Amino acid sequence: MRSCLLLKRTPCTVSPRACASNLSGWRPVMGKHLRVSAMPEPYDREILTRLACIAAQLTSAERVVATLVDGLSVTSGAESEGASQSRLPLLTALPLQKAGVGQVGTVKLYSSTLFVLSTEQQQALQDLVIGAVHELELQAKLDQARVELHAAHRQRRTLERRLEHARTLDALHTLSDRSLTPCEVALQSARLIGPAIGADWTGLVTFAAGVPRVQAAHRRTGQPDFTAYLGTPGSVTSRLDALQRPYYLSAYPKHPHAVPAAVRAGVQAMAWLPLGEWEDTAYVLAVARTGPARTAAWRSTDRTLLNAAARSVRAALHQRAAVSAATAAARTDSLTGTGNRRALDVDLAQALDKGQALALTLIDLDGFKALNDVHGHAAGDCALRVFASTLQGTGSAVYRLGGDEFVLLDSSERPASDTEVELQRALRAASGAVGASLGASVGTVHSPEDAQEADVLLALADRRMYEMKRQRHRRSAPLAPCG
Numbered sequence: 340m341r342s343c344l345l346l347k348r349t350p351c352t353v354s355p356r357a358c359a360s361n362l363s364g365w366r367p368v369m370g371k372h373l374r375v376s377a378m379p380e381p382y383d384r385e386i387l388t389r390l391a392c393i394a395a396q397l398t399s400a401e402r403v404v405a406t407l408v409d410g411l412s413v414t415s416g417a418e419s420e421g422a423s424q425s426r427l428p429l430l431t432a433l434p435l436q437k438a439g440v441g442q443v444g445t446v447k448l449y450s451s452t453l454f455v456l457s458t459e460q461q462q463a464l465q466d467l468v469i470g471a472v473h474e475l476e477l478q479a480k481l482d483q484a485r486v487e488l489h490a491a492h493r494q495r496r497t498l499e500r501r502l503e504h505a506r507t508l509d510a511l512h513t514l515s516d517r518s519l520t521p522c523e524v525a526l527q528s529a530r531l532i533g534p535a536i537g538a539d540w541t542g543l544v545t546f547a548a549g550v551p552r553v554q555a556a557h558r559r560t561g562q563p564d565f566t567a568y569l570g571t572p573g574s575v576t577s578r579l580d581a582l583q584r585p586y587y588l589s590a591y592p593k594h595p596h597a598v599p600a601a602v603r604a605g606v607q608a609m610a611w612l613p614l615g616e617w618e619d620t621a622y623v624l625a626v627a628r629t630g631p632a633r634t635a636a637w638r639s640t641d642r643t644l645l646n647a648a649a650r651s652v653r654a655a656l657h658q659r660a661a662v663s664a665a666t667a668a669a670r671t672d673s674l675t676g677t678g679n680r681r682a683l684d685v686d687l688a689q690a691l692d693k694g695q696a697l698a699l700t701l702i703d704l705d706g707f708k709a710l711n712d713v714h715g716h717a718a719g720d721c722a723l724r725v726f727a728s729t730l731q732g733t734g735s736a737v738y739r740l741g742g743d744e745f746v747l748l749d750s751s752e753r754p755a756s757d758t759e760v761e762l763q764r765a766l767r768a769a770s771g772a773v774g775a776s777l778g779a780s781v782g783t784v785h786s787p788e789d790a791q792e793a794d795v796l797l798a799l800a801d802r803r804m805y806e807m808k809r810q811r812h813r814r815s816a817p818l819a820p821c822g
Contacts, residue, residue, distance in 0.1 A: 383411055383475060387444075390471040391415035394446060397463050398456060402427050402449035405471075407435070408442070427451055433468050437476065500640055507535040507644065511651040521617040521656050526556045528614075528652045529624055533557030536641045539629045542566060544611070546580040546621040553625070562629065563604040569625065574598045575609070582613045582623055585646055589636040591627075605629035608636055612649035615656045622656070624649060674720060675727035678738040683746055686736065687793045691786060696751040698785050700758060701800035704743035704769075705778035705811055718773045725772040729765035746800075751785050758783075780808035 387405040392415050395403045406412040427449035435444035446468060456464070510531050514524050525543045533541035534557065541557040551570035558564060569576045575596045579586065587610045588594060592602045606627050614622040626645065628635040670682035678686070690697055704726070711719040723743065730737045735758070736748040749758065762779060770777045782804030790796045 386471055386474050387413040393467055394464060398448055398460055400430055400448040400450045404447045407444040428453060433464060435468060435472050437472055503535050507531050508647055508651060511648055514655055521659060524655050525614055525622045525652060529556030532648050536644055538626045540627040542625045544576055544623040544625050549580045551577050565601040565604045568598045568600040571598060579611050579623060580621060582611060585612045587637050610637060610645060612645055614649060615653040617656055672739040675724050675739050677727045680740050683738040691791060691793060698749045698751045698783060699796050699800055700747040701782045701804045702745040703780045703804055703808060705780055707743040710775050714773060722769040722773045726765050726769035729768045733761040780804050780811055
C-alpha cells in the first residue's frame with residue numbers, strides 16, 4: 340500500500356519567485372495524489388514533498404517527480420480520470436546539484452500539454468531547486484549533529500556511572516580500615532552499592548548452620564518492604580547457603596521458587612553475591628530491582644560493579660579474619676588455649692579504667708616440678724592443659740603467666756568459696772589425668788579495696804601466694820611416682 344498526499348490545485352496568488360522562497364514553510368494537505376515510493380529519512384521526504392508540490396504550483400505541471408540517488412522518490416500532481424500518468428510527456432528535468440558531491444537527485448515535470456516555461460518560471464524553479472538542496476544539506480548536518488550530541492550524552496552518562504562506581508569502590512575499600520564487625524562491614528557495603536547501581540532494595544543474607552537471616556540495608560522510598568519474605572523456607576534465597584559464585588536472575592517472577600510477596604511488590608530482577616564466611620557464618624549480598632522488566636535487567640556495568648564490590652568486601656573480611664586470628668594468637672597461650680600475660684595486662688587495665696570491682700586470684704601449682712622430673716614434660720603439659728580447660732569452663736577469665744602460674748579474673752561479687760570449689764575441681768581433674776597428686780598455692784586480691792593499679796594488685800597477689808606456698812611446703816610430702 341502506498342502513502343498518499345493531496346496537493347490542492349489552487350490559483351497561485353503570489354509570484355512564482357515568492358512561492359520558491361516559501362519552501363521551508365509550505366505544507367501539503369493529506370489526500371490521494373502525492374505518492375512516496377520509499378521510506379527513508381522523514382526530513383528528506385518532507386523536503387522533497389514540498390519541492391514537488393511547489394514546483395507543480397509554479398508551472399501547472401500535471402505531474403512532478405522529485406528523486407534522490409539513494410532511492411527516495413516523491414510524486415506530486417493531479418491525475419485526469421482514466422489517464423495513465425506514466426504516459427505523460429516529460430516537460431523538463433532539473434538536476435539537484437550538491438557542492439563538492441555532484442548530482443544527488445532530479446526534479447522532473449510532466450504535462451499532457453507541452454508548453455514553454457517563462458523566464459520567470461524557469462528562474463523560480465531554479466531557485467526552488469537550489470533552496471531544496473540547501474535545506475537537504477542543512478538537514479544532513481542537523482542529523483549528524485543530533486547523532487553526535489546523542490553519542491556525547493551517552494558517553495557522559497557512561498562516564499558519570501563509572502565515576503559513581505569508582506567512588507563507591509573507594510568507599511568500600513575504606514571500610515576495611517574501620518573498627519567494624521564483619522556483619523557491619525557487609526551491611527554498610529550493601530548500603531553503598533544500592534544507590535550506585537540504581538537498585539530498589541539491597542540487603543545482607545547470613546547463613547548460620549544453613550538457616551538464612553535477611554537484613555535490609557537500603558530500600559527506595561515508597562518501595563514495599565519484602566525483606567521478611569525473602570528467606571522463607573523453599574525460596575530462592577534460602578537455597579543459596581553454599582553459594583560460591585555471583586547469581587544473577589533477570590526474570591525473578593518466572594523462577595519456580597520466587598517469593599509471591601516479593602513478586603507482588605514488583606521485584607523483577609535479583610542478584611546474590613557471596614561475600615565469604617566468618618566464624619561459621621556465610622555472608623551473601625542480595626540486590627533487587629523493581630519496575631518494568633526491560634529496565635530492571637542487569638546491565639554489564641551493574642555486574643562489573645557488583646562483582647568488584649563483592650571482591651572488595653571478601654578481601655575486607657579476609658583481612659579482618661587474618662587480623663583477628665593474629666590478635667587472638669598474640670593474646671593466647673599456645674599450650675593451654677587460655678589468655679597469656681599480654682591478654683591479662685590489657686584486660687586488667689581495661690577493667691580498672693572502667694572502675695570495675697574485681698577479684699584477682701594468682702595460682703601456682705604445687706608439685707609440678709616433681710611431676711616433670713618423675714613423669715616427664717609430656718605429663719606436665721597434659722596436667723597444665725587439663726587444669727586450664729577445667730577452669731575455663733567455670734566462667735572465670737583464665738590466664739597463664741608462664742610455667743605453672745595462672746590468674747583468674749572475676750567480679751568481686753562472686754563468693755571466694757565458689758572460686759575455691761572450682762580450683763579444687765580443676766586440681767582433681769589434672770591429677771587424675773596424669774596419675775599424680777597436685778596442689779596449688781593461691782593469692783587473692785580485690786580492687787578497689789586492696790589497690791587500684793594493676794602492678795600493685797599483681798605484686799600483692801604474688802606475696803600472698805608465696806606466703807601460702809611456704810606454709811604448704813612445710814607440711815607437704817614428696818611426690819610419689821605413678822603406678
